[in-house]
Amino acid sequence: MARDRFSTATRLRLLGEQTAARVYRSQNRRQARRSRLTGRAAFLALVVCSLIVALAYPMRQYVSQRNDIAEQERLADAARERVERLRDEKARLQDDAYIKRLAREHLHMVLPGETAYTVIDPRAGEQPRSEEDGAGRPWYSNVWDGVDHADARR
Secondary structure, three states, rough: OOOOOOOOOHHHHHHHHHHHHHHHHHHHHHHHHHHHHOOOOOHHHHHHHHHHHHHHHHHHHHHHHHHHHHHHHHHHHHHHHHHHHHHHHEEEHHHHHHHHHHHHHHHHOOOOOOOOOOOOOOOOOOOOOOOOOOOOOHHHHHHHHHHHHHHHHH
């Protein structure tokens, strides 16, 4: 029987050293992989943050301008509707029958040969129930009372 070159203790020590070296190399690789991954993640986070910061102000401006455009379009639509109503009113004012109707309603005018009647309210001569609302008093009394009350509030 040939004797091995090394004793069992030496073999075990050598085997332990080899195992320790393998474990050390594997830990170094894992750490290197982990540190590379961390560096990549940090770079990716930096790029994403830079993009967010770079795009935040233009996006805010874009949204603000879209709101301004929508408001201006709403105002333009309202102006178009008003112009259309005024054109309709102008067209109606060109009609003599419409003018006569307005004169009858608002100015109480009558055509020649017609009789105009004025109906008087039977309660017109009575005093109002309360003087506080100013009804039934001359207008200048109401104005003067308003000046007195405004002066008293100071």
